[in-house]
């Protein structure tokens with residue numbers, strides 16, 4: 001980072017070891033060094049430049065993405081990068097592309113749902129990119145309701161093949177990324193039919209395009225679904241439409257880990273639960289939680305640096321105006337988002353651990369933890385993506401007018417990020433899954449079944465229903481046990497109240513539908529409790545580095561107490577805290593903001609983002625915002641000529657007309 005550092009005075013205030021925090025943020029020294037190396041590699045390669053992307057038309061934009069993806073693959077091979085390094089490199093290229101689906105869903109689907117034989121056949125081809133895969137589940141008529149998919153896969157015992165068919169317009173596959181123009185293959189989800197009987201939705205490996213000339217296989221209609229929200233943004237991706245007219249594939253191209261179809265067309269169940277067909281979604285939801293912290297940290301980094309650069313009002317005797325970061329209102333909007341970035345980072349780390357644990361247990365035929373894994377991945381995916389999308393927009397507002405400029409990087413970040421609230425499961429639909437899990441847990445309490453994992457607190461429900469918070473001073477809110485108890489009591493009481501209301505209905509499904517909005521609130525409370533508790537767990541670890549733990553403590557309590565403030569109605573109505581205690585929590589929150597303030601710039605520096613990755617004039621490391629913003633404006637194509645195109649046709653005649661009217 002060369003040149004004058006306009007934020008040096010801010011960096012000088014830092015009270016902790018930023019390099020140590022960088023390692024905490026990355027997860028380990030290994031992860032830090034690796035991601036740092038890959039970020040710099042991408043930033044220094046002119047082929048990965050991002051400037052001007054938002055001004056490209058769709059065709060140029062898409063071709064540009066293809067070029068970058070091909071260049072990335074070339075570099076991966078030339079440098080003999082490991083799978084982990086290659087993943088980081090693709091991440092820092094920072095452009096949604098078909099490779100996301102190939103590596104992020106196609107490969108994991110084969111790994112998770114394919115038999116050993118199928119993995120041996122298909123994975124080497126995919127690893128060498130001799131085939132390019134997509135994940136074709138959603139249809140024009142159905143996305144959330146996976147059991148409602150209409151595409152059929154009918155077994156033909158005469159030829160030992162499946163016939164894949166789209167019987168209706170609404171059965172057209174719609175949305176899969178990479179499908180529109182690139183993928184040669186896809187995992188296609190279809191209703192399995194053998195001997196005239198239906199056996200639910202399963203995945204099939206289907207070739208879509210010729211490996212010689214890229215033409216669609218006869219009987220396949222395929223294309224892009226059109227422009228999406230925002231300039232540049234997700235339009236680098238070819239989300240596609242696909243229909244099948246009786247396409248035949250060999251029997252061994254059905255992913256058969258969960259269910260096998262024999263040569264005679266008989267279905268043989270393995271000991272693996274049916275839900276494993278949804279396993280790829282569980283895997284991806286888990287990665288989305290970690291990605292949420294990355295996207296949120298980007299927006300917060302931009303808004304924090306710019307808030308320290310930007311000055312408004314408060315000048316006395318011609319002195320400097322006040323930095324907007326010093327306004328309490330700015331702090332109360334910005335610092336909870338900074339705290340959320342760290343909170344999501346740690347819950348993402350924990351979720352990755354949980355997922356690895358589940359995968360190992362599944363291999364040992366232990367499926368007991370699957371419901372918990374589903375509820376946690378679904379709930380945390382929903383919570384973190386909703387919060388992150390809202391936070392990016394809040395960061396735009398925190399940057400005032402300049403935040404609305406594409407040069408701030410925030411509009412494109414928002415446009416790329418916001419579909420995360422929908423893909424991999426609509427966020428409300430996922431919270432309803434969590435609610436089912438919670439209601440089931442509560443209903444089993446009477447039978448003596450002890451809840452475990454993230455619902456263990458429900459085992460203490462009687463205590464939690466009666467507990468009263470014993471906070472007397474603002475400092476009492478800095479005790480982990482006090483904060484945890486308040487969140488557990490709120491969630492337990494909300495769950496029990498919903499369960500009691502549900503029990504009033506004769507038909508539980510009617511009750512679930514009627515009370516679904518309330519149930520979603522209970523799911524949110526439960527998921528927020530998970531995030532708070534995993535942050536508190538993190539603080540108990542031995543974290544090296546001067547002052548690092550202190551900063552993390554401040555962030556943890558900001559995260560928790562800000563939620564308490566925001567959802568005060570829940571906390572008060574369930575009776576665990578009093579209005580006076582809530583007011584003390586607010587006092588503590590203000591004090592924490594003051595403590596974070598001198599460290600704010602260093603806390604976003606700890607994300608270790610290059611200027612290339614941030615892609616924001618407002619978020620530049622050196623804080624040299626105004627000259628660069630000025631420079632950037634002149635790059636706009638409208639400024640290529642002083643007098644604009646269209647002047648002679650439209651402006652000049654109008655002016656003359658006005659002149660004539662004025663003379664009249």
Ligand SMILES: CCC/C=C/C(=O)SCCNC(=O)CCNC(=O)[C@H](O)C(C)(C)COP(=O)([O-])OP(=O)([O-])OC[C@H]1O[C@@H](n2cnc3c(N)ncnc32)[C@H](O)[C@@H]1OP(=O)([O-])[O-]
Nearest residue numbers: 137143144145146147275278281282370374423424425429
């Ligand atoms: C980069 C961007 C790329 C984007 C890609 C995409 O978007 S790809 C497209 C992404 N598309 C989507 O994300 C679509 C979202 N939709 C869905 O995932 C499903 O349709 C559903 C879960 C909403 C309902 O499913 P359903 O009607 O089949 O089920 P049900 O509600 O009747 O529950 C039956 C039982 O199964 C359990 N269970 C359910 N899921 C899981 C799981 N994953 N694991 C384990 N268990 C699971 C559930 O708890 C219940 O257990 P119980 O109570 O019997 O013990």
Ligand SMILES: Cc1cc2nc3c(=O)[nH]c(=O)nc-3n(C[C@H](O)[C@H](O)[C@H](O)COP(=O)(O)OP(=O)(O)OC[C@H]3O[C@@H](n4cnc5c(N)ncnc54)[C@H](O)[C@@H]3O)c2cc1C
Nearest residue numbers: 135136137138142143144175176177419422423424425428
């Ligand atoms: C950018 C992007 C990329 C995608 N990539 C892929 C991909 O690669 N592969 C793929 O297969 N799919 C992909 N998808 C599709 C995505 O997975 C679906 O859009 C998603 O699962 C939501 O389903 P839906 O569109 O059917 O929404 P809908 O279910 O139609 O949702 C519409 C509204 O109805 C509500 N709703 C629906 N069901 C219920 C219910 N039971 N109770 C209460 N409310 C309900 C929702 O909350 C929402 O408000 C992608 C989507 C996007 C936007």
